[in-house]
Every structure is written in structure tokens, then in C-alpha cells.
Amino acid sequence: MNMKPRPIVTVIKVLSLAMAASSVPALAAGSYADQISGSSFGTSNNSMSQDQNRNNINVSTQAFAGGVSGQATPQEAVNASSLPSQSVINTTRPYQDINTQDMMFGEQLFRGAFSTTSGSTFNDSYVINPGDNVQVRMWGAYQYAATMTVDPQGNIFLPNIGPVRVSGVQNGSLQNVVKSAVSRIYRSNVGVYASLEQAQPVKVFVTGFVKQPGYYGGLAADSVLSYLDRAGGVDPTRGSYIDIQIKRNGQMLQQVNLYDFLLAGKLQAFSFRDGDVITVAPQKKTFEVGGQVQNEYTFEFDVNDLTIGDVLQVANPAANATNVSITRSAGRAQTAEYYSLAEAQNVPVYNGDQMVVTSDRYAGTIAVQVKGAHTGNGAMVVPYGARLKDIVPQLQPSPLAKLTHLTIYRESVAEQQKRMINESLDRLEELTLATQSTTREEAALRQDDAALVKQFVAKARNVKTTGQIVVVPNSWQDIILQQGDIIEIPAQTSVITVNGQVRAQGALTFNPDYTVGDYVANSGGFSDNADVKEILVIHQNGASEVVNTAYRIQQGDEIMVLPKVKTKRVEIARGLSQIVYQLAIAAKVVLDL
Numbered sequence: 001m002n003m004k005p006r007p008i009v010t011v012i013k014v015l016s017l018a019m020a021a022s023s024v025p026a027l028a029a030g031s032y033a034d035q036i037s038g039s040s041f042g043t044s045n046n047s048m049s050q051d052q053n054r055n056n057i058n059v060s061t062q063a064f065a066g067g068v069s070g071q072a073t074p075q076e077a078v079n080a081s082s083l084p085s086q087s088v089i090n091t092t093r094p095y096q097d098i099n100t101q102d103m104m105f106g107e108q109l110f111r112g113a114f115s116t117t118s119g120s121t122f123n124d125s126y127v128i129n130p131g132d133n134v135q136v137r138m139w140g141a142y143q144y145a146a147t148m149t150v151d152p153q154g155n156i157f158l159p160n161i162g163p164v165r166v167s168g169v170q171n172g173s174l175q176n177v178v179k180s181a182v183s184r185i186y187r188s189n190v191g192v193y194a195s196l197e198q199a200q201p202v203k204v205f206v207t208g209f210v211k212q213p214g215y216y217g218g219l220a221a222d223s224v225l226s227y228l229d230r231a232g233g234v235d236p237t238r239g240s241y242i243d244i245q246i247k248r249n250g251q252m253l254q255q256v257n258l259y260d261f262l263l264a265g266k267l268q269a270f271s272f273r274d275g276d277v278i279t280v281a282p283q284k285k286t287f288e289v290g291g292q293v294q295n296e297y298t299f300e301f302d303v304n305d306l307t308i309g310d311v312l313q314v315a316n317p318a319a320n321a322t323n324v325s326i327t328r329s330a331g332r333a334q335t336a337e338y339y340s341l342a343e344a345q346n347v348p349v350y351n352g353d354q355m356v357v358t359s360d361r362y363a364g365t366i367a368v369q370v371k372g373a374h375t376g377n378g379a380m381v382v383p384y385g386a387r388l389k390d391i392v393p394q395l396q397p398s399p400l401a402k403l404t405h406l407t408i409y410r411e412s413v414a415e416q417q418k419r420m421i422n423e424s425l426d427r428l429e430e431l432t433l434a435t436q437s438t439t440r441e442e443a444a445l446r447q448d449d450a451a452l453v454k455q456f457v458a459k460a461r462n463v464k465t466t467g468q469i470v471v472v473p474n475s476w477q478d479i480i481l482q483q484g485d486i487i488e489i490p491a492q493t494s495v496i497t498v499n500g501q502v503r504a505q506g507a508l509t510f511n512p513d514y515t516v517g518d519y520v521a522n523s524g525g526f527s528d529n530a531d532v533k534e535i536l537v538i539h540q541n542g543a544s545e546v547v548n549t550a551y552r553i554q555q556g557d558e559i560m561v562l563p564k565v566k567t568k569r570v571e572i573a574r575g576l577s578q579i580v581y582q583l584a585i586a587a588k589v590v591l592d593l
Contacts, residue, residue: 104286105297106241106258110233114225124172126221127271130154131200134166136178141189147197161185171196202272206231208280209239220272224256227278234258234280242300243281246270259300263314285351287311292321292357301349309345311355317341320359327354366483373401373491382481389477391487400491405541405556406471408479409486414467417586421465424582425457428575449567453576456591460579465586470542490540493556498523500561500590501530510555517549519559529563529592536560536584544585560584563592 128134130150136158138144148156154167164181166174178194200220204227207213211232218226224246228234234241244256253270260266284302289295293315308324324344326337329352339347341357349355365381368391376396388408397403432446432453471479494510496519503524511518516535526532538544540556553559562580565573584590 103297104234104236104241105295105299106234106262107236109225109258109262110229112229114223114229124170125269126171126196128166128169128171128174128196129200129220129271129273130167132220133197134174134178135195135197137193138182138186139191142186158182200273202274202276204272205275205277206280207277209235209282210280211235218272221269222272223267224270224278225258225261225267227272228280238283240281240283240300242284242302245279245281246272247277247279248273248275287349287351287353287355289315289355289357291324291355292318292359294318306349307345308339308347308349308355311349312341312344312357315357317357318359321357323358325356325358327356328352366481366485368481368483368485368487370395370487370489372489373398374489386481387477388471388479388481388487391481395487395489397489398491401489402492402540402556403489404473405490405539406476407488407490407540407542408469408471408481409488410467410469410482411484412467412482413469414465417465417467417582421460421463421579421582421586424575424579425460428453428572428579429457431571431575445567445569449569449572452567453572456576456579459591460583463583463587463589463591466588468542468586490556493540496553496555496557496559498559498561500559500584501527501563501592502561503527510553512552514553515549516547516551516553516559519553520549520561526561529566531562531564534562536562536581538585538588558588560590562590 128150130152132150133147134150134156135147136144136156142160144159150156150167153163153165155163155165157163158178158181161181161184164178166177169177174196175192175194179192182190182192201217202220203215203217205213205215206227210228211234214231216227216230218230224244228244234244241258244258245252246254246256254268256267284300286298286300287306288298289311293312294317295315297315299311299314308326312324321341323338323340326339326347328335328337328350337347365383366386367379367381369379370376371378374396375398376394380391380394382391392403392406395403432450469479495507496510496514497507498519499505502520503526506523508519508522516537520526520535532549534546535548535551536544536559537547537551537553538558538560539554545551562577562584565576565580567573567576580591
């Protein structure tokens with residue numbers, strides 16, 4: 001499936017329904033949920049009964065049509081005179097500060113969880129239909145017990161009573177309807193109990209902009225979500241999450257807005273019959289929001305008065321968010337607008353707008369931590385844009401500190417390291433699965449390789465990267481610090497650590513005359529799985545070297561003996577070796593193979 005390019009917003013791929021609800025805490029206390037479902041993101045008739053829907057079909061259709069006709073064009077949006085002129089910056093390029101990933105809000109609903117779940121027959125709002133099974137028991141002066149199927153006329157037949165119409169009756173009212181019919185004949189001394197035993201199996205058409213239109217079986221009590229999920233869900237590139245219609249014999253009985261369910265937990269029950277049609281309308285207007293928010297999504301809307309204030313209530317900005325940038329397009333022309341969050345509350349949102357919520361990068365200070373051989377404060381506050389050379393004079397190193405081996409740990413670097421490792425793991429898995437076997441022996445080798453790779457990948461994906469930045473001696477002064485950086489000052493040490501494929505991993509005292517081979521020998525020697533040709537040495541400042549056993553160690557070094565790759569396929573061996581090396585550098589661990 002081809003996804004529409006969305007060049008602005010980084011979108012979370014996996015967001016659970018619980019998060020969508022919990023990230024809008026104001027909904028429970030205020031009326032915003034009603035605003036979302038009623039005016040801000042589209043019109044919904046979920047709260048109507050089926051009879052009310054029949055009487056209000058034209059009203060709801062006009063509400064959607066009116067929303068479209070009143071929408072300003074992109075050119076009108078760009079030229080809107082109500083916007084403060086000092087906030088508009090003409091540009092020909094979109095905001096490019098974050099990576100691009102997109103997901104429609106609502107797309108997370110359709111992962112198969114609803115398709116295998118049948119509706120409860122004991123839902124009080126379930127409407128009884130012909131074909132449903134009703135269990136009736138009478139006791140006292142007259143005794144009777146039977147399970148009856150509602151006939152095509154909508155009746156069940158009780159002895160001595162006659163036909164009792166139950167079609168169209170809600171399950172919660174079934175007991176009273178049957179009891180009332182019995183009491184017309186037996187006025188006293190007869191008890192009655194009636195319950196719905198089994199809902200009627202039905203088949204429903206699911207069409208419009210879904211991934212797999214078709215004719216799907218289920219129960220009459222199944223929710224519209226179940227049928228949509230069986231059809232693969234709403235097509236996120238073309239379908240609407242706020243305009244889903246349920247029709248019977250060409251007449252619309254209910255209009256569903258899935259944002260009601262996602263944001264407020266509202267989903268009216270509906271009793272399906274054979275031949276009912278669920279139609280997903282074309283996608284309405286959309287906007288994107290990302291950056292410093294909890295809900296990074298592309299949202300759908302169909303009203304004329306949506307504002308950034310409305311958007312922010314759903315997107316839920318982070319505590320440190322201060323500003324929002326908006327990119328708008330009119331043909332090939334683009335404008336970018338930049339506001340503080342307070343100024344942006346009443347700024348209108350138009351179709352195709354791309355919003356990025358940010359923290360003001362040019363104001364205030366940042367905080368960095370100082371760890372290791374340091375006697376001063378563990379945290380320091382410095383101006384935004386400060387460099388390492390600005391903070392070094394403020395450090396209070398201990399007598400054993402080695403400032404020449406200072407190192408920095410940064411969260412964004414750790415994330416980048418993790419992403420690169422995961423990409424390498426993905427390529428390795430694809431390579432393993434893509435290779436074809438022509439003989440039985442090759443098939444056996446391929447199976448062994450697949451098992452090896454699967455086990456290794458499972459361990460590698462759980463490794464946590466450090467985010468260490470190697471500070472090069474001649475250029476450390478100009479390193480620009482970032483919020484949350486950790487500056488570590490190592491202490492002089494006479495200990496050498498030996499890890500990986502040796503028989504006894506541990507720490508040994510430094511001997512200036514010892515080579516790598518000597519330290520390995522004092523650690524019990526190489527294990528049977530060791531790669532003795534290439535040994536990794538990591539210095540205290542994070543710099544690394546691949547050496548042989550004759551290399552002379554420096555104080556504080558760490559020796560890491562990597563494993564041999566046990567496969568005859570050169571391309572897989574190369575991939576495994578590369579990832580083992582990446583993990584040793586980025587996470588300071590040696591994974592066995």
C-alpha cells in the first residue's frame with residue numbers, strides 16, 4: 001500500500017488506545033469530548049437511537065456537507081489577514097527538523113483485536129431480531145420451559161398465551177414484554193423468566209474506503225468495530241474515521257464517529273441484520289501534529305472553526321513545550337508561521353496544515369550532569385549554546401581525575417546508536433530469510449543459520465546503548481553541550497578489565513610490560529569460541545582499537561574478546577561480525593553466538 005508523503009511530522013507507530021484516552025485528561029472534567037465529536041473534528045449521530053436516526057438523516061448529511069462548503073481554500077489560508085503579520089515567515093521549504101513517520105489517528109484500532117471478538121448477547125441495548133433464540137420459563141400454577149426462535153413475523157409463540165411480538169424489543173426490556181403478555185392470561189400465581197439465549201448469525205457488507213471490502217459474517221450484536229476490523233480496517237490514506245454510515249435497505253440508520261470512541265469511550269450498540277451495509281466515507285480534511293507532544297498523529301476533521309487550541313488539547317504538549325510552527329501550502333507556495341502556545345490558541349487550522357510543537361531553542365539555560373572523579377556539584381546550569389570549554393574551568397576534579405580522558409554521554413546519540421543497530425539487525429534478518437536453497441544440505445545449513453540469527457537478534461534488540469561521545473583531544477573545546485548531557489571524568493586506575501570470550505572474565509592489575517596476550521593468559525586464556533585474530537581494546541575516553549595479542553595496554557583500558565561467527569555463509573558472517581562490533585562499541589557488551 002502506498003502511503004501519502006507527509007514531510008513534516010514524526011509519528012509514533014505504536015500508540016495504544018489506553019494512551020489515546022489517558023493523554024487527554026481534561027476530557028473527563030470538561031466538555032471537550034463533546035466538542036471533538038460534535039464540532040471540532042466532525043459530526044456524529046452516535047448518541048441517537050435508530051428511530052432518531054431515521055428522522056434526522058438529512059440533518060446529519062447537511063452538517064457534513066456544510067462543513068465542506070465553508071472551508072477556506074489553501075490560498076485563502078495563506079493570505080488570511082487575521083494572522084499577526086510579524087508571525088508569518090515566507091518560505092519555499094517545509095519544516096525539516098524531525099524525521100518523517102505518519103499514522104492516522106484511529107489507525108491503531110485495527111490490529112485484529114476486534115475481528116475475533118463477538119458481541120455479548122446480554123447487552124441491554126441489543127435489539128432482538130427474527131432468528132434470535134429466546135429462552136422462556138414459567139412456574140407456579142402453570143409450568144413451561146422452552147427455547148424459541150423469533151419467527152419471520154417477529155413473534156415467539158407461548159402455549160395458552162399465543163404469539164408475543166419481541167422483534168424490535170431491546171434485550172433489557174424482554175423480561176417485561178413477555179411477563180406482560182403472560183399476565184393477561186395468568187393474572188396471579190405464575191412466575192415468568194425470559195432471556196436472550198443466542199444472537200442471530202448475520203452477514204454484513206463492509207464497503208467504501210476500507211482495506212478489504214466484502215461480505216462478512218458475525219453476530220447481530222457485534223460492534224461496528226468488529227466488522228470494520230474483519231475488513232482490514234479503515235484505509236488510512238483514503239478512508240474517514242469520523243464518517244462511517246450503517247445503512248439498511250438504502251436508509252442510513254446510524255452514523256459513527258470513531259473519535260468519540262477513541263477520545264471519550266462512546267460507541268452506541270447496534271443490532272445488525274443480514275444485508276446491512278457499513279460504508280466508510282472518503283477521508284475529510286486532515287492536519288498533522290508532532291514534535292513535543294504525546295500524541296503525534298495525522299488527525300481528521302470536518303468543521304470550519306477548528307483552532308490550534310483545539311488541536312493542542314488532543315495532542316497534549318510536553319511540559320517544556322513553548323512554541324508551535326505551522327507549515328501551509330497553496331500550490332507550490334508555502335508559508336511557515338511561528339507562535340508561542342499562548343498566541344496560537346485562536347489561530348485557525350486548515351486542511352493540510354502541518355504543525356510542530358517545539359521548545360524554544362534560543363531562550364534560557366540547559367542543565368548538564370557531572371559524574372566520576374569530581375568533587376563539585378553533580379549538576380550544572382549553563383547558558384543555551386555553551387561549549388565544553390566553557391564548563392571545564394568550573395569543574396572541580398578530584399586529585400586522581402584524568403581530565404584528558406573526559407567523555408560525554410548524550411541521549412540523542414544513544415537513540416541513534418540503537419536505531420543503527422536495529423537497522424543492521426533488520427538487514428541481517430532479511431538476508432537470512434531471502435536466501436534460497438537448491439539442495440537438501442543447503443536447506444539444512446540455512447535452517448541452522450536462521451536459528452542462530454533468530455537467537456542472536458532477540459538478545460541484541462534488548463541491549464541498551466550508552467550514547468557515549470568520544471572526545472578527541474584536539475577538538476574538545478568546541479563541543480556544543482545539550483540539555484541532559486552527562487559529563488564523566490574518569491579516575492586514574494591500575495585495573496584492566498578483560499571481557500568476552502575468555503575463560504575467566506574479570507579485572508587484573510596494570511603491568512606496563514604486559515601485552516594483550518598476557519592479560520588474556522592471566523584470564524584463563526581464550527575460550528573455544530574466541531576470535532583470536534581481532535581483539536577490541538576500549539580506552540577510558542571511549543576510543544577503541546582493533547589489535548592483536550602483541551598490543552601493549554594503557555592504564556584503564558578494557559579488553560573485549562569477540563566471538564567467532566559459526567556460519568559458512570560469508571554474507572551472514574559479515575553481518576553478524578559487524579553487529580557484534582557495533583554492540584561492543586555502543587553498549588560495552590560482548591554477545592555470544
